[in-house]
Amino acid sequence: MRSFRAILIGGLAALTLISTADAQEAPVPPKQDWSFDGVFGTFDRAAAQRGFQIYREVCSACHSMNLLSYRNVAELGYDEAQVKAIAASVTVQDGPNDQGEMFDRPGRPSDHFKPPYPNEQAARAVNNGALPPDLSLIIKAREFGPDYVYGILTGFKDTPPAGVTVAKGMYYNEYFPGHQIAMPPPLTDDRVTYADGTKATLQQEAHDVATFLTWASEPKLEERHKVGARVMIFLLVLSGIMYGVKRKIWSKVEH
Amino acid sequence: MAHQTAPSSFKNPLIRWVDDRLPIFTLMYKEYSVFPTPRNFNYLWNFGALALFMLVTMIATGVFLAMQYTPNTDLAFGSVEHIMRDVNYGWLLRYVHANGSSMFFFAVYIHIFRGLYYGSYKRPRELLWMIGVLIYLLMVATAFMGYTLPWGQMSFWGATVITNLLGALPVIGKSITTWLWGGFAVGNPTLNRFFALHYLLPFIIAAVVFLHVWALHVTGSNNPLGVEPKSEKDTLPFHPYYTMKDMFGLTVFLIIYALIVFYAPNYLGDPDNYIKANPMQTPAHIVPEWYLLPYYAILRSVPNKLIGVLLMFGAILTLFLLPWLDTSKVRSAKFRPWYQWCFWFFVLACIDLGVVGAHEPAGIWILLGRVGSIYYFAFFWILMPLLGWFEKPLPLPASISEPVLGGGKLSGSAIAAKPMEKA
Numbered sequence: 001m002r003s004f005r006a007i008l009i010g011g012l013a014a015l016t017l018i019s020t021a022d023a024q025e026a027p028v029p030p031k032q033d034w035s036f037d038g039v040f041g042t043f044d045r046a047a048a049q050r051g052f053q054i055y056r057e058v059c060s061a062c063h064s065m066n067l068l069s070y071r072n073v074a075e076l077g078y079d080e081a082q083v084k085a086i087a088a089s090v091t092v093q094d095g096p097n098d099q100g101e102m103f104d105r106p107g108r109p110s111d112h113f114k115p116p117y118p119n120e121q122a123a124r125a126v127n128n129g130a131l132p133p134d135l136s137l138i139i140k141a142r143e144f145g146p147d148y149v150y151g152i153l154t155g156f157k158d159t160p161p162a163g164v165t166v167a168k169g170m171y172y173n174e175y176f177p178g179h180q181i182a183m184p185p186p187l188t189d190d191r192v193t194y195a196d197g198t199k200a201t202l203q204q205e206a207h208d209v210a211t212f213l214t215w216a217s218e219p220k221l222e223e224r225h226k227v228g229a230r231v232m233i234f235l236l237v238l239s240g241i242m243y244g245v246k247r248k249i250w251s252k253v254e255h
Numbered sequence: 256m257a258h259q260t261a262p263s264s265f266k267n268p269l270i271r272w273v274d275d276r277l278p279i280f281t282l283m284y285k286e287y288s289v290f291p292t293p294r295n296f297n298y299l300w301n302f303g304a305l306a307l308f309m310l311v312t313m314i315a316t317g318v319f320l321a322m323q324y325t326p327n328t329d330l331a332f333g334s335v336e337h338i339m340r341d342v343n344y345g346w347l348l349r350y351v352h353a354n355g356s357s358m359f360f361f362a363v364y365i366h367i368f369r370g371l372y373y374g375s376y377k378r379p380r381e382l383l384w385m386i387g388v389l390i391y392l393l394m395v396a397t398a399f400m401g402y403t404l405p406w407g408q409m410s411f412w413g414a415t416v417i418t419n420l421l422g423a424l425p426v427i428g429k430s431i432t433t434w435l436w437g438g439f440a441v442g443n444p445t446l447n448r449f450f451a452l453h454y455l456l457p458f459i460i461a462a463v464v465f466l467h468v469w470a471l472h473v474t475g476s477n478n479p480l481g482v483e484p485k486s487e488k489d490t491l492p493f494h495p496y497y498t499m500k501d502m503f504g505l506t507v508f509l510i511i512y513a514l515i516v517f518y519a520p521n522y523l524g525d526p527d528n529y530i531k532a533n534p535m536q537t538p539a540h541i542v543p544e545w546y547l548l549p550y551y552a553i554l555r556s557v558p559n560k561l562i563g564v565l566l567m568f569g570a571i572l573t574l575f576l577l578p579w580l581d582t583s584k585v586r587s588a589k590f591r592p593w594y595q596w597c598f599w600f601f602v603l604a605c606i607d608l609g610v611v612g613a614h615e616p617a618g619i620w621i622l623l624g625r626v627g628s629i630y631y632f633a634f635f636w637i638l639m640p641l642l643g644w645f646e647k648p649l650p651l652p653a654s655i656s657e658p659v660l661g662g663g664k665l666s667g668s669a670i671a672a673k674p675m676e677k678a
Contacts, residue, residue: 004599011603015610018619039518067336133530137336140521141529177539217529220339220346227347228517235513239506246499253491255294 029144029151029175032207036214039229042222043215045077050194051212052076054205056086057192059135062127062183064115067136068216071109075219076212083109090114128169130182139210139217146210151175153206156185286472291490292497293478295655299373300476300497301504302366308505309359310464314457316352324404326450328443331406332531350520356398357523358512360546363391367574372598374586375477381578383470388574390463395547395571397456400449402544407528412541414449415441420554423561440534480655481586489655540615548612549605553631555616556624566628573635580635582643590649597638604630 035044052073055065070087078086087107092114095102107114116132117123124131139145155174166172170180187205194200215221265271265280274280323342325334338345367387370376376384403414418435422428437444475484484490491497515522523545527538543551550567557563573580588595608627614620652658 004595007599008603012606015607015623018623019610019614067333067340072340137529141526143526145526224346224350224517224520228513231513231517232510235506235510239503239510242499242503242506246503249495249499253294253496 026143026177027151027175027179029147029155032147032150032210034146034214035211036221039225041225043076044211046196046198047208047211048076048215049078049212050196050198050205051208051210053195054187054192054209055135055212058186059209060113060116062116062123062132063135064117064132065113065136065216066115066134068113069109070107070111070113072219074109076215087111128182132183135213135216137217139214141217145217146214148175149210149213150206152181153187153209154202286493287498288492288494290472290493291475291484291487292493293476293484293489293655294491294496295478295480295658296476296497296500297479298500298504299365299369300478301501301508302362302369304501305362305505305508306359306366307464308508309355309362310457310460313352313355313359314461316348316355317454317457319348320352321454324450326404326447328406328446328532331404331446335405347516350516354512354515354520354523356401356544357515357546358508359394360398362508363394364546367391368602370477371601372588373477373479374481374581374583374588376578377581377584377586378578379474380470380477383467383474384578385575386463386467386470388571390460390467391574392571393456393460393463397453397460398544398546400453400456403446403449404453405528406446406532408530408532408536408538409525409528409541411441411532411534412538413543414445416541417543418445420560420564420567423564425561477586478655479587479589480652480658481590482651482653482655485654486656542613545609545613548610549608549627549631550612552608552612552624553628555612556621556628566632570631573632577635577639581639582641583639583646583648584643585648585651590651591642591646592649593646594642597634597642600630601634604634 035042035047055063070083073086074080074083087109090107090111091104092107092111093102094105097103117126120131133141138149142148144151152173152175155176157172157174160166160172160179164172164179166180170182171184172179173181187202187209189202190200191202191205192200198204218224264284265274270280320338323334323338323345325331335349338349340346342348370384370387399413399417403410418432418441421435422432424431433439435445436442437448478484525542542548550570553570554563554567557566583591583594585591588598604627607623608631611620611624611627616624
């Protein structure tokens, strides 16, 4: 049995080695510290609110978040009046009314986030042919999730490394696959003035917006962690009891 | 009619009334309570029950997911996100279901490898094994169609790649793919029928599982020694011994399952599937879920598409013939020194193929894929038939109870005198 296990372990180790040696296709963004990491992780509400501020003031100029409604941001700690005010800050088209005409009205909490462009063609037309992706699920739709978004936002280089030429209208980014990204650097130091007085460094901004986007991608993360802890305790106790009962029953027979 | 079927133990008049007319309580009593089961099972024998548990879990969560899901190419992706965001505990249902397929395949793979190691497919259990392979085949089809339903990038492109494979068949290939798609490309009719079949197949699986269990209860279980029970000393009643052992195994299995669902629910999935399907944009890497990667690797190990497709299906169909490919009379690998080596190399080959399937077929991966594929088929078609001829098996124990009860200094009669089968 030992020697078989040795074959298996040896083979697996060899495969792992080959895999890791081969895996250098896409750059790996460095791991950051996140409040939602770990089994008890929760969203840092202040950071998520700051991130939402960045989304409203910067990202939303080009990126939609079609899966979210204004009512959802109540989960970030805004009260009812604030949510209503946030929603009312946009004008949405509604209708048709009794006359069969479309009309404009202030947004309501039940409205979805207003997209910056009416359709994909309009988005491409003003973005050099590139389509800014919807950000509702961006954290779950990219390998390395929040670290990737943080890496992209902080990974722009004014001058590309020697020997690399960047196409017209493209920007060099250390963590974007292929390194050429159509998005101009969106964040800089003091790009926004935080309502809570936090110093708006580039790193702080990137961290905050990645926190907000993680919440947007996985709004039930906290509930999941909370239910998970209870389920684990229940299962550990139950398996202990089951093991005890099983042993007691089997103690009466030779096996 | 005076069929004396009901045992006197049914004291409850209602149960007795039912049982006289439809003896399901007698059946349950005979098949699940007193059913004589080899006393020497190890924990690998838990995985059949675990697979059944997963089937029930998948059907239960799937029915509730279907109440919120919309099988339409414009709405499917959004309806899954609606489940994740707006439905009460929808995230839990979906994560339990999505990761449940992985846990189901994990349990079934251990179950299959256990059967391979201990020769559970050999006479008289050939049909039992073949029904099992049929269940596995149905599972693969169900999982593939289920993966299409969220209509993410990997859903769409996975469905496109796999259905296109049938186009490699000569003459009829093109018509078959058009017929499968319900159009000239993967589209709304495809999604609709995949949903219909994804809902239907699990119930067919359940029916075939019933046959599987029925066949099992005709031949009785195999066991780690591969020696048939010869006397009552060799067996224990299924309840409480194995019901309890299965219960304990289930709780351990659930701990692993819960760890994935609650703390790494997207670890086994592909990030691309959180991007809505876009027929105009092919993802950089199209890969199936982990449990189908070995077949994908076999497919891509061959430069010819048709041969690749035939080998991929052949890899599963070979399993049907296993009872006749293996010429050895000895069941358990414990007593087959050569087969043991071949078996562990086979496990390694399967893992190798799984890793290869996740990588682009280039460089070393092509070689590793070919070596793995060749060994996969050589194991069944060359090694298994040959080993029966020249392998000299180790001496088998006279009975199941001999190594357990008579392995020490005690003689058989001393053991028989001990009261050991009181529950």
